[in-house]
Amino acid sequence: MDAFTSLLGGPRARDAFALRASLSPPWSLRVLAESPLTLLAVVRGHAWVMPDAGAPVRLGVGDVAVTRGPDHYSVADDPGTPTTVVIHPGQHCRSPEGESLSEQMTLGIRTWGNDPEGETLMLVVAYEATGDISARLRQALPPLLSLTQEQWRSPLIALLCDEMGEDRPGQAAVLDRLPDLLLTAVLRSWFDGAGPAASGALPPQADPVVGRALQLLHEAPAQPWTLASLAQRLGVSRAALARRFQAVVGQPPMTFLTEWRLALAADLLGAPKATVGSVATAVGYSTPYALSSAFKRVRGISPSEHRARIIA
Numbered sequence: 573m574d575a576f577t578s579l580l581g582g583p584r585a586r587d588a589f590a591l592r593a594s595l596s597p598p599w600s601l602r603v604l605a606e607s608p609l610t611l612l613a614v615v616r617g618h619a620w621v622m623p624d625a626g627a628p629v630r631l632g633v634g635d636v637a638v639t640r641g642p643d644h645y646s647v648a649d650d651p652g653t654p655t656t657v658v659i660h661p662g663q664h665c666r667s668p669e670g671e672s673l674s675e676q677m678t679l680g681i682r683t684w685g686n687d688p689e690g691e692t693l694m695l696v697v698a699y700e701a702t703g704d705i706s707a708r709l710r711q712a713l714p715p716l717l718s719l720t721q722e723q724w725r726s727p728l729i730a731l732l733c734d735e736m737g738e739d740r741p742g743q744a745a746v747l748d749r750l751p752d753l754l755l756t757a758v759l760r761s762w763f764d765g766a767g768p769a770a771s772g773a774l775p776p777q778a779d780p781v782v783g784r785a786l787q788l789l790h791e792a793p794a795q796p797w798t799l800a801s802l803a804q805r806l807g808v809s810r811a812a813l814a815r816r817f818q819a820v821v822g823q824p825p826m827t828f829l830t831e832w833r834l835a836l837a838a839d840l841l842g843a844p845k846a847t848v849g850s851v852a853t854a855v856g857y858s859t860p861y862a863l864s865s866a867f868k869r870v871r872g873i874s875p876s877e878h879r880a881r882i883i884a
Contacts, residue, residue, distance in 0.1 A: 589663045589698040590751055592683045592736050594690035600648035602655040605663055606641040607698040608710060611755050613729045617692030622646045623716045634721025634729065636758050643715045649692065656686075663698065682736040695733055697751040709759075712822065717762055724761035728754045781806055781813065782820045789825070793833050794856035799825060834870055837863060841879040848875045 589607070592615075603610075612621065613636045621637045622628040623645040631637055639645055646655070657673060658666050665673045665684075679688045732750045784806055789797065802825055803813040817825045833855040840851045852863035860875075867875045 589696070589700055590682065590736065590747060591696055592685075592733060593692075593694045593696055594679060594683060594685035594688055595649070595692045595694075596687040596690040597649040598653045598656065599686060599692075600646060600650075600653040600655050600657070602644075602646050602658045602668075603639075604644050605659050605661050605698065606644070607639075607700055608641045609699045609713075609755070610639045610641070611695070611697040611751070611758065612637045612639070612647065613695040613732075613754070615693040615695060615729060615733050617690070618649075619692055619694055620646075620648050620651050621716060621718070622648065622651060626716055629716065629718045631718065632721070634725075635718065636724065636729075637716060637718040638713065638755070638758060638762075640710055640713050640715050645716065647694075663700075680737070681739050693733070695729060695736070697755065712763075713759075719758060719761055723765065724758060726754075726757050728757055779816050779820050781808055782817050785813065785817060785825060786821070786828075789829050789832060793829065793836060794854060796856065797826070797829055830866060830870070833857070834867055837867060837875065838871070838878060841875055842882040846879070848879075851875065 593601075595617075612619070612631065614631045614633055616633055618633075619631045620628050621631060621639070623639070623643060625643070628651050629637060655668050657677070658668060660666060665677060667673055677684050677686060679685055728750065732754055735746055735750060785802060788802065788805060799810050799814060803810045806813060808816075814824060817823075817828070821828055823831075836855045837851050840846055840854055841848075848860040848863060852858075852860045855863070857863040857866070864874050864876075867873075867878070871878065873881075
């Protein structure tokens with residue numbers, strides 16, 4: 573597994589908030605939701621994304637933006653439009669005066685806004701759970717990144733837009749996967765361009781030792797790795813490995829390994845015959861209790877609760 577794949581392999585859209593926003597001027601959304609990561613894609617019309625700290629960005633048809641929480645921002649038809657809707661944590665929509673707008677602005681299946689035939693149609697995907705986006709990926713991104721249609725051409729926006737309006741058997745499974753594909757495609761295009769240099773992030777392949785370390789950890793997560801054993805395998809000192817890994821990846825090797833094991837565990841728990849014990853063995857935990865303890869500490873719920881959510 574290459575280093576970029578290791579970085580982009582984290583997004584999981586289970587429990588993500590996804591809808592189509594159909595809006596006609598004047599409109600201005602004040603976003604206080606603090607979602608770890610939010611993807612905005614314009615299907616028709618345009619939108620201005622205005623971070624609290626930073627320059628506003630205009631999005632046209634096919635353009636995308638990714639915001640990183642917990643920073644606040646606004647999205648509007650024009651930078652001068654006063655706030656019409658406030659998006660609070662949990663994606664609760666209220667007027668600036670505090671009145672709930674949830675029912676008033678519901679326009680149909682996964683569609684929200686002030687006009688079903690609005691001049692602007694946007695796709696919004698908000699990753700609500702911190703565990704669904706790796707800390708390493710969040711650290712590598714700026715508070716706001718954007719790409720024009722010419723910078724990342726893809727049919728995924730139109731496909732996801734169509735699927736959001738459907739209500740067919742298996743639709744939840746489809747909508748668990750398409751947002752991940754869209755986000756991964758956007759981030760791959762951004763990392764492939766000037767984005768990382770502009771944000772100060774280092775590509776993992778910038779250091780061959782770190783690149784090889786990532787490969788080993790991804791290929792054999794169940795191995796009882798320690799900093800010493802990993803350093804010995806790579807032919808470097810523990811101090812050198814720890815320093816170089818931190819500089820490139822943004823976290824210590826063993827912290828990265830924990831996140832990777834838990835990401836694998838989260839996926840494996842969705843298998844029909846999976847048990848906490850079998851998953852613990854597969855990802856390198858000595859007992860089900862050890863996996864449960866780490867899973868709950870990092871993700872906030874137990875493996876059993878996570879599995880129940882997937883099945884539900």
